[in-house]
Amino acid sequence: MRLLFAIFLLALLLPLSGGQQPPMVRLWQSEDGLPGNVVRSMVQSSDGYLWLATAEGITRFDGLEFDAIEPDGELRRLRFAFWRLFAPEDGSVWVSTFQGGLFQIRDGRLVRILGEEERPRPPRINQLILDGHGVIHFKRGGEIWRAGSDGPALVAEPTEDLIARFARDHEMQSAGGRVVDPDDTTTGAQLRTRDGRLWAADITGRLVIDGELPVDLPGVASPYVFNELLEDREGNVWVATPLSGLARVRRSRVEPLSTTQGPEPAAYAVMQGRGGDWWIANRKGGIARWSEGSTEHLQLVPAGYQRPVSTMFEDAKGQLWVAARGGSVFLKKDDGTFVPQFSKSQIPSKVRTIQQDDAGVIWFGGTQGLASYDGTTVREYGEKDGIPKREITVLVRDGRRMLAGTDDGQVFAGDSSGFKLLGNLDPLKHWWVSDLLAVSENELWATTLGGGLFLWNGKTWQQFDDSDGMPDLRLTCILDDGRGHFWFGSLGGILCASRQEFLDRARKPENQIHWLRLDRSDGLPTRECIGGYHPAGWRGNDGHLWFPTGSGIVRVRPDLVEVNQVPPPVYLSSTRVNGSQQDEREGRVEAGPGRSRIEFRFVGLGYSAPEKVTYRARLEGLNDTWRDLGNQRVAAYEAVPPGRYTFEVLAVNGDGVWSRNPASVNVFIRPHFWESAWFILTVGALALAGTAAVGWYIARRRMKRRIQTLKIRNARENERTRIARDLHDDLGASLTEISILSALAAEGGEESTLRPTLDQLSHKAKAVVGTLDEIVWAVNPREDTLRSLVDYLAAFAREFLDTAGIPLRTDIPRHIPETPLDATARHGVFLAAREALNNLVKHSKATQARLAVYLDDSKLEIRIEDNGRGFSQEWEAKGYGVANLRERMRAAGGDCSISSVAGEGVTVTLTLPLLADPSSQI
Structure with a gap:
């Protein structure tokens, strides 16, 4: 957007009479986004927006952008000649046309309320107000209309209150810069602003303030005409012109001064002497002496190259010391010439800052460090004096001591007896110290080029930077206006803030600092104030503040700088x-x-x-x-x-x-279904349940393994116990008996007596072999199958009954599966079967026996039958081995049943469940 400033400086830009700052004008035209340069009317609605009626349509303006308002629906294809805008207190915005029509702006659209008339010169709507009940009424020519919810209607008999409201509105519009009566051509628009100034056209038609200060539009020939004037809530005056667009007029808060001659306006340093003249160091070299109405340029050397001046200082005798940038130090004589000093010494040279202490000693700081001159002798200061060899960027006197800032963020305090460093190196972080302001011994302010502002409170440094709202950290100088505010030159404009707010924030970080920034929008010809030279700012005897910039010297009058207190909606x-x-x-x-x-x-x-x-x-x-x-x-x-x-x-x-x-606005972002709360809760619950199930399953498996381990351990112990018992009871007794028989046989004797002994010995030896074979079979893991049990049981029964002389008939399936069978169950079933065969031989007196094996997927059934005498009361009382058989089978995990009919034999049935998992039979 094009920015044009018109700064009217009278009498070589001296202050205006009455203490007024010069006005500043900014113009918007079609190339800046304005719909057209013919601006007919303007209002500011209650929400703060500025509304403009142009020949090309209605637009809303926010200060930077124009937002066109289009007619609603079918009205877009029509063209309307808009005339006047209205903004009543209810926040609505209305616009009338030259043909007497009326529109309301709703939701960014123009809605027709009253149609235009076709006759020539129809009456126009020149007033629109709210009555006491909040209803819109408007004046069309001499008629009063009502804009109700049911549409517009003519008010035949208006009340006195309504007529009085229209009269008051007429007066307010007249004072507000409008020509209310279109037939009145003798009076142009005029405006009485809130500060009492009168804005009106002079005899030539040009806009003037209080009848004497002209307001010219940049790039527009004078005289010019204007349709309306409007003062917004911030005190700006807006001018609606019929040909030149929209203009805003406001007071300039900065006054540029023409203090140099030629094409080099840049100023490096500024200072006011005791006589009131101003000394200005400029880019083209030498210095300028500026007074009210005149400028005199002085050269440091009579001829040749003129170095720019880096610093200026007036001592207690009124002598002017000047140092050329990167060159020598000069002293101004009464005749206006400058004489080089220290011609036989290179120290001091390349000086950036000059100061004088209470004893009259002149101090010099620069690229070569710190030095002093008492009128006869130059003294250099270094490490032995407490100040290292650093580039000194600023010197300030604070009572009896001197304060020196360096290019690497150090500040020293001292005098001819020596210096000491204030604080440590961390806070200033090696920033270039551009200026110092000593308020008291425990309140020292230091500006830096890049690090912002620092406060020395006598113990530590405290920094103020962008976290404290500082608009620009590249500060060139600090000035106290004597009214409780600090002013700073910076590369981003002129800044201002309250000293007390700095101190309050130093004590309580939650306190705010309110910043004022002046830039091109306030009249500065450039944002950048020059830094690195001294003095980089000066407070004049009249309280005005002077700053050197790349476009010359600017002056600020703190008493006339009005802070815009209107909160921006x-x-x-x-x-x-x-x-x-x-x-x-x-x-x-x-x-x-x-x-x-x-x-x-x-x-x-x-x-x-x-x-x-x-x-x-x-x-x-x-x-x-x-x-x-x-x-x-x-x-x-x-x-x-x-x-x-x-x-x-x-x-x-x-x-x-x-x-x-x-x-503010509330925002709700819907989740995907897998991101919804119910889904997450469900998945979480399932995950917890699954975790619990897995944990339970793992715990159960661990428990089963422990139980299995304990069962195996118990089975092994039982088996070892059984083997020990069998070896002790069967083999031990049999071997003892064999030993006795062998001893008897060894004693000799008749053959008739020896033969029975040898027969017994042979029989016992066979029994021992059988018992040992049975033990080996019982403990051999390769025999832990169903087929091994059946085969071994059949062989044992056949041999056992054959010895007893009882014929045996077997009924065994041809194919017995190799189903795994636990050793304990296998041995227990065998022992039970052996017990049944033993009972058969001892008690049944049978002449025939039968062994039958039945097998299915779930159980094994063994039947041992005989044709003996069966049970009788006598044998039943003796037990007949029933309890022993059942006990053995239950220990093996099975069962036993015995049935008998006296005189018809006995049937012993042994059953054993067969499971897929052999471990379950333990």
């Missing part, structure tokens, strides 16, 4: 989710599902310096910390997860005044 313009604009419903925007990119656009209204309005925003729920956005009017957040958030934004104008309330 801030509004949300739009919300975009993943690039698509979202409609706000009841202060809420919905998006998703899933992570989304959210972009918020907003605007803060500040018409004095809209380009200096800055913003601070946060997305509460994502990050509650406020984020500084500068003057960026967009805040974007990437990949925001599903959830509920509140976006808030605040605006601050160029004078440090914040919005009263933030603009």
Whole structure:
């Protein structure tokens, strides 16, 4: 956008009579976004927006951008001649046409309320007000109409109160810069602003202030005409012109001074002498002496190359000391010539700063360090004096001591007896110290080029930077205006803040500092104040503040700098989710599902310096910390997860005044179904249940393994016990008997007596072999099968009954499977079967026996039958081995049943369940 300034400087830019600052004009035309240069009417609505009626349509202006307002629906294809805008207290905006029509602006659209008349010169709507009940009434020619919810209607008999309201509005519009009666051509628009100044056209038609100060539009020939004048809430005056666009007129808060001659306006240093003249070091070399109405340029050397001046100083005798940049030190004589000093010594030279102490000693600081001159002798200071060989950038007298700042962030205090470092090197962080201001021994202020402002409180340094709201950290100087405020030259404009607010924030970090920044929008010809030279700023005898810039010297009158105290209202313009604009419903925007990119656009209204309005925003729920956005009017957040958030934004104008309330909108990002709470809870519950099940399963398996291990250990112990018992009871007794029989046989005797003994010995030996064979079979793991049990049992029964002389008939299946069988179960079944065969031989007196084996998928059944005498009361009382058989089978995991009929034999049935997992039979 094109920026034009018209600075009217009278009498070589001296202050205006009455203490007024010169006005400053900025002009907007079609190339700046204005719909057309013919501006007919303008109003400021209650929300703070500026509305303009041009020949090309209606537009809303926020200080930076124009937003065109289009007619609603089918009206877009029509062209209307808009005439006048109205903004009543209810916040609505209305516009009338030359043909007597009326429109209302609703949701960014023009809605027709009253149609135009076709006749020539129809009556126009020149007033629109609210009555006491909040109903819109407007005046069309001499008629009063009512704009109700049911449409416009003519008010035949207006009340006295309504007529009085129209009369008061007529007076207010006249004072507000409008020509209310279109038939009155004798009186142009005039405006009485809040500060009492009268803005009106002079006899030539040109706009003037209080009848004497002209307001010329940049690039527009005078005289010119204007349609309306408007004072906004910040005190700016707006001019609607019929040909030249829209102009804003405001007081300049900075006064540029023409103090140099030629094409080199840049000034490096400025100082006021005791006589009131100003000494100005400029870029082209030498110095200029400036007084009211005249400028005199003085050269350091009579002829040849003129080095720019790096520093100037007037001593107690009124003598002017001047140092050329990178060169010698000169002393001004009464005749206006400059004489080089220290011609026989290279020290001091390349001086940047000069100062004098109470004893009259002149001090020099520069590239070669620190030196002093008492009128006869030059003394250098170094490590032995407590100050290292550093480039001295600034010297300031503080009572009896001298303060010296360096190019690497050190500040020393002392006198001819020596210096000491204030604090340590960490706080100033090696920044170039550009200026020092000593308020007291325990209050020293230091400005730096890049590090902001530092305060020495007698013990430590405290920094003030962008975290404290400082607009620019590249400070060139610090001045005390004597009114409780510090003024700073910087590369980003002239800054101002309250000294007390600095001290308060130093004590309590939650306290705020309100900053004022002056730049091109306030009349500065350039933002950059020159730094690195001394003095880089000066407070004059009259309290005015002078700053050297790249475009010359500027002057600020602190007493006339008015702070814009109007809080800038801030509004949300739009919300975009993943690039698509979202409609706000009841202060809420919905998006998703899933992570989304959210972009918020907003605007803060500040018409004095809209380009200096800055913003601070946060997305509460994502990050509650406020984020500084500068003057960026967009805040974007990437990949925001599903959830509920509140976006808030605040605006601050160029004078440090914040919005009263933030603009906010609630945002709800819908989750994917797998991101929803119920899904997460369900999955979490299932995961917990699954984890619990797995844990239970693992614990159960561990328990089963432990039980299995214990069973195996127990089985082994039982088996070892059984083997020991069998070996002791069977083999031990049999071997003992064999030993006795062998002894008897060894004693000799008759053959008739020896034969029975040898027969018994043979029988016992066979029994021992059988018993040992049975033990080996029982403990051999290769025999742990169903087939081995059946085969071994059949062989044993056949041999055992054959010895007893009882015929045996077997009924055994041909194919017995190799089903695994636990050793304990296998041996227990065999022992039970053997017990049954033993009972058969001993008690049944049978002549025939039968062994039958039945097998299916779930059990093994063994039947031992005989044709003996069966049970009788006598044998049943003796037990017949029934209890012993059942005990053995239960120990093996099976069961035993015995059935008998007296005189018909006995049937013993042994059953053993067969399971797939052999370990389950333990």
